[in-house]
Amino acid sequence: METHEVVGIVLLLRDVLARSLFEKYHRDFPLLNRILDAYEPAANRIANTVAVSFVEERERVIRQQAPRDAAAAPGVHPAAGRLPDRFHPYGAG
Numbered sequence: 001m002e003t004h005e006v007v008g009i010v011l012l013l014r015d016v017l018a019r020s021l022f023e024k025y026h027r028d029f030p031l032l033n034r035i036l037d038a039y040e041p042a043a044n045r046i047a048n049t050v051a052v053s054f055v056e057e058r059e060r061v062i063r064q065q066a067p068r069d070a071a072a073a074p075g076v077h078p079a080a081g082r083l084p085d086r087f088h089p090y091g092a093g
Contacts, residue, residue: 006054007047014043 021039025032 003051003055003058007051010047010050014047017043 018036018039021035022032025035
């Protein structure tokens, strides 16, 4: 799973919950505003934490696998298999 996919899912969940809050409290606008004032910063912190954690874990796994990849294919840079196709020396692979 790619980083943008994880972030997209987290943001989608955040927005779905916000919509449910609008649906539930739309008749009491002052209450809805108070709820959203509390919800939005918390939801954004959670989304940010999930995204940063995903990226950090992914980078940790890549660093952990790099020595193994280098040993398995001497002379080939460990990141070569992870390059986007447009940067790959042999085109789409």
